[in-house]
Amino acid sequence: MDYVVEGGVTLRATGGVRFKKFVVSLTNGYEPPSTRTILRRITELYRILEPLLAAFLCSLDVAISLTVDD
Template sequence: MMLKSMSFPDHVVHKYENIVVDFVIGGDISLRAAGGTRFKELLQSLTNGYLPPSTLMILRCIVELYLIMGSLLAVFFSSLNVAISLMLDGWSNYNLKGFYVVTVHWIDTVTAKSKNLLLTIINVASGRGVGVRVAKALFEHLKGMGLNVLPKLLNVVSDNGSDVTAAMKHMFQLINAAVGYE
């Protein structure tokens, strides 16, 4: 339990902590705002004294959830009997730090509905050779989910940027070498 001094029952504290983390993950506010005085005062007044976790604790919870979910996703994608597709695009933050957001898409064989979710965010240094760095990072992420996930990759959709084109050519070379076919 993050808040040892609270007089609320554990399930109430966890409920509010989960609400804060879900709110931040949902993108409704930035992580910085969740640690701000005004946000804390709002929660304290709405909950009769609840003090939300610090932004550092929220970040730790998000990373912990990501690590847990990464393992579960690996098992899930290994068990899928359909091909998967990836979609990625490169961005930079306010400090011009580069990152690629990768989503995975597949068809649910029971409902015949399209499914998708955020697979990973790859932090990359910008500059010459960024495509190869993206390819290696994404390949390692997929390989970490199990070698049987690699052959399920049907295609990758992105803009026509030269970095992404180079990345995907290199990544499929890595995949082909890993699974033993072209």
């Protein structure tokens, strides 16, 4: 998950046969999780962390302005 989220890699890249062979060869047999598993874990983390982040931001004594640009 860190590779996908922090590395900015698409989920499609992690589901490829060549990527899986690459990981197995580097890690002595570790088989990476499927794309579906990675997506499910990211969704689970979002559901857990989103309310915690909202509560943390609401508890601050300063005003925060957030913008997102594409």
